[in-house]
Amino acid sequence: MALRILFKKPCFPIPSHYGSTVPLRQFKTFSLPELPYDYGALEPAINGEIMQLHHQKHHQAYVTNFNNALELLDQALAKGDASSTVQLQSAIKFNGGGHINHSIFWKNLAPVNEGGGEPPKGPLGLAVEEHFGSLEELIKKMNVQGAALQGSGWVWLALDKETKTLSVETTANQDPLVTKGASLVPLLGIDVWEHAYYLQILPVD
Amino acid sequence: MMAMASQLLLLPNLRFHSNSQSAPRVISNPICRPLKLSKFQKRYKQSLRDSRVLAFYGRKTPPYKLDALEPYMSQRTLEVHWGKHHQEYVDGLNKQLENSPLYGHTLEELVKVTYNNGNPMPEFNNAAQLWNHDFFWESMQPDGGKSPWGGVLQQIEKDFGSLEKFRDEFVEAALSLFGSGWVWLVLKTKEKKFAVMKTSNAVNPLVGGEIPIIGLDMWEHAYYLDYKDDREKYVMTFLNHLVSWHTVALRMIRAEAFVNLGEPKIPVA
Numbered sequence: 087m088a089l090r091i092l093f094k095k096p097c098f099p100i101p102s103h104y105g106s107t108v109p110l111r112q113f114k115t116f117s118l119p120e121l122p123y124d125y126g127a128l129e130p131a132i133n134g135e136i137m138q139l140h141h142q143k144h145h146q147a148y149v150t151n152f153n154n155a156l157e158l159l160d161q162a163l164a165k166g167d168a169s170s171t172v173q174l175q176s177a178i179k180f181n182g183g184g185h186i187n188h189s190i191f192w193k194n195l196a197p198v199n200e201g202g203g204e205p206p207k208g209p210l211g212l213a214v215e216e217h218f219g220s221l222e223e224l225i226k227k228m229n230v231q232g233a234a235l236q237g238s239g240w241v242w243l244a245l246d247k248e249t250k251t252l253s254v255e256t257t258a259n260q261d262p263l264v265t266k267g268a269s270l271v272p273l274l275g276i277d278v279w280e281h282a283y284y285l286q287i288l289p290v291d
Numbered sequence: 292m293m294a295m296a297s298q299l300l301l302l303p304n305l306r307f308h309s310n311s312q313s314a315p316r317v318i319s320n321p322i323c324r325p326l327k328l329s330k331f332q333k334r335y336k337q338s339l340r341d342s343r344v345l346a347f348y349g350r351k352t353p354p355y356k357l358d359a360l361e362p363y364m365s366q367r368t369l370e371v372h373w374g375k376h377h378q379e380y381v382d383g384l385n386k387q388l389e390n391s392p393l394y395g396h397t398l399e400e401l402v403k404v405t406y407n408n409g410n411p412m413p414e415f416n417n418a419a420q421l422w423n424h425d426f427f428w429e430s431m432q433p434d435g436g437k438s439p440w441g442g443v444l445q446q447i448e449k450d451f452g453s454l455e456k457f458r459d460e461f462v463e464a465a466l467s468l469f470g471s472g473w474v475w476l477v478l479k480t481k482e483k484k485f486a487v488m489k490t491s492n493a494v495n496p497l498v499g500g501e502i503p504i505i506g507l508d509m510w511e512h513a514y515y516l517d518y519k520d521d522r523e524k525y526v527m528t529f530l531n532h533l534v535s536w537h538t539v540a541l542r543m544i545r546a547e548a549f550v551n552l553g554e555p556k557i558p559v560a
Contacts, residue, residue: 139519139520143519143520144520147520176469180469180470236416236492236493237470237471237472237491237492237493237510238470238471238511239470258470259469259470260469260470279511280471280510280511280512280515281511281515281520284511284512284515284516285515285516285519287371
């Protein structure tokens with residue numbers, strides 16, 4: 087639901103000054119979403135410094151670069167520059183994916199006093215048991231897949247809309263979950279980029 | 292004899308593996324026992340002279356103390372980066388190769404073989420990261436950076452135009468890398484010139500047949516503790532204060548054994 091708001095781009099034909107009516111993206115910039123909790127609210131699981139850097143530096147950088155790439159894309163489309171249009175796709179995928187993924191990520195987290203860390207109840211709880219056996223199994227599976235990921239990426243608990251099944255998927259870099267399957271909806275995403283946890287790694291020995 | 296024997300470790304009789312160094316390297320292995328002979332061994336008259344030396348792949352130690360790169364790269368970073376991550380690659384690789392037909396390669400060969408021409412085998416990540424980090428520690432030195440001189444400077448100016456252009460290109464490659472990866476100064480074997488190259492995850496120039504001269508780790512674990520998200524500062528610091536031009540010169544000399552960089556300029560009398 088929040089994703090639809092983020093994705094919304096009014097796209098209707100605007101007469102360009104060349105006279106032809108070409109559907110142009112009315113320029114709406116994306117912006118950094120607010121966190122629904124304080125930076126320090128997730129301690130001791132994730133400390134405030136990590137949250138602040140992650141939100142204000144990393145996510146903000148993705149948003150800024152996403153907007154820049156989209157502006158360049160706009161210009162390239164207006165000029166009919168096919169090679170720039172294609173070349174910008176990797177920057178859009180990376181930064182746009184980063185923005186989408188992190189927006190989901192903030193919503194997935196909650197402070198303990200607001201229910202963070204509690205096992206899922208209701209339909210989700212039943213679905214987890216049906217597909218994975220138990221919550222512990224799901225956690226174990228996500229841990230294994232996350233640890234096995236080489237480089238940077240994300241681990242997802244995905245719902246396949248068509249087959250109505252849950253699965254654990256991983257994506258590389260900032261690829262959003264849809265790159266793994268058009269009918270996959272992310273329910274839970276875990277950022278396994280090192281910036282998400284590195285300041286809190288335990289001391290050696 | 293005991294003092295010498297204490298350098299060796301008694302280990303089960305397994306195959307001999309070779310690594311990139313000429314002498315077999317014995318590394319500490321969590322399953323090896325301390326040096327006293329057990330009752331079994333004493334009964335069957337095994338002496339310390341019979342101890343089997345086992346050499347798996349090992350990591351190189353940085354040629355400087357772990358706090359020698361302060362304040363540009365903190366001791367803590369080196370402790371975690373070398374002590375934990377590099378060691379994890381070693382352990383992971385040795386575990387993967389326990390019962391594998393891929394033994395007997397030097398580390399460089401193993402990297403190329405496991406890369407499998409673009410379809411990497413599971414061992415590639417560990418092997419390549421192991422090699423990459425060995426290369427990285429040696430690419431840096433305390434009191435490094437500043438400017439190259441002599442033949443290295445000449446070659447850089449010839450291939451990039453100027454030292455500044457090389458630095459700009461290097462920084463730009465580092466900052467435009469998406470995700471985890473490495474930035475390299477390589478000597479291209481076919482074009483016979485220096486070039487800046489960036490690679491993703493564990494890939495290194497060896498797989499393309501190029502000769503790496505400088506390697507910079509752009510995985511977040513390399514700089515996050517010291518520079519948080521300021522990648523540009525990290526790369527600039529590497530170029531200004533950490534890179535070892537001595538090592539670059541040595542690597543270039545070695546590379547010239549494989550790539551003909553042209554006649555030296557002998558002044559005409």
